[in-house]
Amino acid sequence: MTKKHDVIICGSSLAGSAAGLALARRGHSVLMLDRAEFPRRKLCGGLLTWKSVKLLASHFGETPESLTRAGALTCSADGYSIRTLTKTLVNGKLPVPFHFVDRTRFDTHLMECARNAGAETIHGHKITGCDPIKGVVTLDNGHTLQGKYVIGADGANSTVRASFPDVDRTRMKQFxxxxxxxxxxxxxxxxxxxxxxxxxxxxxxxxxxxxxxxxxxxxxxxxxxxxxxxxxxxxxxxxxxxxxxxxxxxxxxxxxLPYGNYLETPVHGVTLLAGDAGGLVEPLFGEGIFFALCSGMYAGEAVAQGLETDTDASQYYTARLNHFILPELKASDRLRWILFKSMKAIGPTGLQLFVKAAGRPLTEMVHGIRSYAWLRKKHWDF
Ligand SMILES: Cc1cc2nc3c(=O)[nH]c(=O)nc-3n(C[C@H](O)[C@H](O)[C@H](O)COP(=O)(O)OP(=O)(O)OC[C@H]3O[C@@H](n4cnc5c(N)ncnc54)[C@H](O)[C@@H]3O)c2cc1C
CATH class of the missing domain: 3.30.9.10 (D-Amino Acid Oxidase, subunit A, domain 2)
Structure with missing residues (x-):
């Protein structure tokens, strides 16, 4: 057994970096693990919505300008279109722009933010196992590491999630x-x-x-x-x-891509899952960057609170997930089935009417200015 840390974070990508930064800046000893050496490639469209920009500013202190200077943000768009293979359903304007990031540079930059705040890293070794009750993580070189808490931020094929006994694996695979x-x-x-x-x-x-x-x-x-x-x-x-x-x-x-298989209670023992590891991706458009950053930040802050008050961190994590994230994922899941089924039954007419009628509120919903639940104004806690 090597050195003990307060928290072992499995995965140094978006969810892992957001969690690592939250913990390190509050003085906790954090070790971030990843099988890849950074910079590394990540398949992703790199589209950032308004809520991601808001979170990057409040949590990482990063703006589109600072990310551009770092070479991570590569372009922006003030419109969008939705098309079928035969016609354009809508050519719309956006209330605020979408931004696009290069994931190789973006991920490395955010990981460096956590490292600059004091998080340690071991990269280049695969996590092969996890004991979610004892907080023990095993690496492919045979080393075991133990934390008071473990955060599983190791993506869609999460090894940490595989150690949870109560996950519905059929649903996980199906979606x-x-x-x-x-x-x-x-x-x-x-x-x-x-x-x-x-x-x-x-x-x-x-x-x-x-x-x-x-x-x-x-x-x-x-x-x-x-x-x-x-x-x-x-x-x-x-x-x-x-x-x-x-x-x-x-x-x-x-x-x-987790696409409707989000876990409602992504915690077991002393282990919390964040980002794709917990299936926390919006099920209509597949937006995962924001949900990885946000759930990673929530997981890190919850563990910090648990360590500082000697209380169970998972209650703080699930409370914020239930309040801010899960209602969005559930409402988006309902909406996607309505849209996909209507496409199959009557073709694109229903979708076209919907996007034309909802117009600007719909784009605000995608950005996170409005909620997927009835397009109500959305309040975030960051
Ligand atoms: C093709 C594609 C396009 C996408 N486009 C967009 C988009 O435009 N906008 C958007 O918002 N979302 C998009 N997404 C979703 C988004 O990429 C993910 O939701 C997001 O990357 C999740 O971040 P994460 O930190 O949870 O996991 P990841 O970014 O997947 O990171 C997981 C990390 O864990 C490490 N890891 C995994 N297994 C192990 C192991 N056993 N041992 C050690 N380390 C391990 C990996 O190396 C990786 O660094 C897209 C996804 C795909 C597949």
Missing amino acids: MAPTIEISIPRTMLFRPIRNPELYVGFIDAGYGWVFPNQDKVVIGICGLRQDNFNISQVFKKFIDFLGINMRPFPELHGHP
């Missing part, structure tokens, strides 16, 4: 969406792209995207598995539809 995403030079699209484009209707429960990102265009699809669903074939058809000449196809990369 884990496969994705495929590539980046191509802008010139390959043969048309300028300033704003994000979403494509619906060609996957039953999912969608495709074309996002601007500095000198690149990011193209991806995600969708729940259906009978005879081959995501590579669907992706190739999408590329052909976009008119991109890509023969022979490069090697395609995918990564699972």
Whole structure:
């Protein structure tokens, strides 16, 4: 057994860095583990909404300008479009811009914020096991580490979550969406792209995207598995539809996206799950960056409070999740089934009427200015 820390954080990406920063700045000894050496690649469209910008400012002290200077934020957009493969349903303006980050630089920058606040890191070793009651984590080099608390921020295929006995693994698997995403030079699209484009209707429960990102265009699809669903074939058809000449196809990369399998109580023993590890991703658009940052911050602050008052940290964590995050995920889950089912039953007309009628409040909902629950004004606690 090596040195003991107050908290072992499994995963140094977004949820892990937000948690590590919260704990380190309150003087707790924190060790962040990751199998990757940073900087590392992460498949992601990198779209940031208003609520992410708000949280980055309040928790990390970062602004779009400071992230741009760090090379992490690469471009912004003031509009969006939603399309089917045959027509444009809406070309909308945004009340505040979407921003796009390069995940390699963004993740490294936020991890460095936690490290500068005092968090220690061990990178380049895989976590192979966890005892969520004793707070013991095992690495692939045979070392074991123990914390008073463990935060599992190790992503969609979480090893820490696998150690929880009560997780509904069938539901977890059923709502884990496969994705495929590539980046191509802008010139390959043969048309300028300033704003994000979403494509619906060609996957039953999912969608495709074309996002601007500095000198690149990011193209991806995600969708729940259906009978005879081959995501590579669907992706190739999408590329052909976009008119991109890509023969022979490069090697395609995918990564699972939690898509409606959020855990309502992502805690067990002295272990808390944050971000993708807890399935905490918005189930309509698949927004995970904000929910990883926010749940990571909540987990870190809850553990700090538990350590400082010698009380159970999980109660503070679940209280904030229940108040601020889970209502959004549940309402978005309901909305997506209404939209996906209406697309299947009557085609895009229902969706088109909905986005046209809801207009600006709908974009405010995606940004987090309004709630997914009845478009009420949303109040965050940061
Ligand atoms: C194709 C795609 C596009 C996306 N686009 C967007 C988007 O545009 N906007 C948005 O908001 N969200 C998007 N998302 C979702 C978003 O990327 C995730 O929700 C977010 O990265 C979750 O952050 P996290 O910190 O929880 O986990 P991750 O970012 O997945 O980080 C987990 C970390 O844990 C480490 N790890 C994993 N297993 C182990 C192990 N056994 N041992 C040690 N370390 C381990 C990994 O190396 C990694 O660094 C997208 C997802 C995908 C797949």
